[in-house]
Amino acid sequence: MQVNERNIGLNFNLNQDAVVKVWAPLAEKVALQVEGREPILLQKDCYGYFSLITNGISAGERYWFLLDDDKQLPDPTSLAQPDGVHGASMAINLHYDWTDSSWLNPPLNDYLIYELHVGTFSTESDFSGIERHLDHLVDLGITAIELMPLGSFPGNRNWGYDGVFPYAVQHSYGGPKGLQQLVDACHKRGLAVILDVVYNHLGPEGNYLSEYGPYFTDKYHTPWGKAVNFDDQDCDGVREFVIENVLMWFRDFHIDALRLDAVHAIKDFSAVHVLQEIRQQTDRLMELTGRRHYLIAESDLNDPRYITSVAQQGMGMDAQWVDEFHHALRVSAGEARKGYYLDFNGLPDLAKSYRDAYVYTGNYSLERRRKFGKDASTHPAQQFIVFSQNHDQIGNRLLGERSSTLYSYEMQKLLAAAVLFSPYIPMLFMGEEWGETNPFYYFVSHTDKGLIEMVREGRKQEFAAMHAAGEAIDPQAEDTFNASRLNWDLLTDPNHQVLYQFYKKLISLRKSNSVLAANDRSAVKAQVLGSQQVLVLTRGLQNDTGQVICLMNFSEQPQQVSYPTGKTTDLYLMVDSASPQWHGPQASPEIWKQTQGITLQSASFVAYSTSHD
Structure with a gap:
């Protein structure tokens, strides 16, 4: 496999001829059908591929593939679907005059991630709207933005996980050129x-892959029906389809990292798992270009094999999301223990997650009714991404409530600090930095009436499983989408602006403090103080310059805390969420004397350092 150029689909060479290659093992004949012209027959090659080099199509023209003279279908590797998922594909030349030749992707340890949904992030609902707010993100201290999926989906309203053209950037967002411009900016x-x-x-809806070949297999069951065919008959073309997609994002769009959705649902018993092959081909590309790219997994298996190198028989992912940190944190903040929160005991589990990343490392799970997980304590902190909210955890609530409507102002600050002072890579969800109050619902814009009803009914069943009482919001309604849009005007409100400044302060401290920036997992201690609902997180070793002691009071009452044992010097205040500066009730002392205790205000976070810097 060549990694330096796109090898499938319709591409243009230096002479502006179209180089066409399509995998269609179920067809005997394949022709290129350019709108308004006679079909051009492709040559049948080995292993189900058909190919053609022609000057019969130019960039910007619409086209179809004609299978066996009677099936007119869009290109499965289409780069643009301007007329929607049922319409013709558009020929695109991916050349772009990049200005980022000096760009260096920072180390994962320096990532501070901001997850956003293109459609609801701005009033424009496209890439230009994101670009307009980039200075806000830089001012906040963000170092990486994470875009929810962009593959073309039905209509203009979707989270992106219903995409059916993995190569085609959603047209309403700005298409492929709009994405390239955004990345450059x-x-x-x-x-x-x-x-x-x-x-x-x-x-x-709009999923035509099965017309071309066996992209799916009934060997395995997934929540979405047949599994993607990574290890059954004729799977080689499917694997190339996915691996080429990975390489395209890195090579042609200069994307810095990919977050791979729900890798636990990728079923593959091949000798070389498709994730391992993705890792290997990504490494080949990096050797060729000199650019650095990361692979980040979403997995609910608590299996460190996913973040173990291929050389050590792992899957080779660089990092993974840790939902269990979120679950333990939310239960600590008062989330009811039902649904998937049933397995979490609040502060003891949060302390374990600070130490071990995973909460379940072989212990018994009530929800799963079995022992679950494996220890990952030997893996570095930068392999774990934590958060207090994300698209899933908000949008899969009955009313799409954000933390701002579930918790007090003081608790919101505590949740922010619990994430940003963790040893792991922190991630924020769009708008949380100012306490956005608009919900973030699940939304779609399908055209199939039967499918719309299935989605509505499916959401009701999901909420029933979570024991959520009330009427589910209609995901198809345009009002559902509009209600989920960020309200940037809230930044002018004093309370929301102060919260924003508090986030800025935490992020600045995380970057500037050597102990917090180092993210040394071996120098992390977390303990719960009896029945006080207070967690003490210590960052840095005893003899470190500037060891940081974080006190988190999750209770509804002030708590008295004694001076930490083993300390022989005064401690100096770094940040106090209860300070009037942050619209809190009362500040802690600037210097914590050895002979004194301090009073932690309810739902508050205080951090002290052994250094006076």
């Missing part, structure tokens, strides 16, 4: 770009 401002991609399933 991000790199100019020092921001890395992560793209969320979905290789475990495709959406139901």
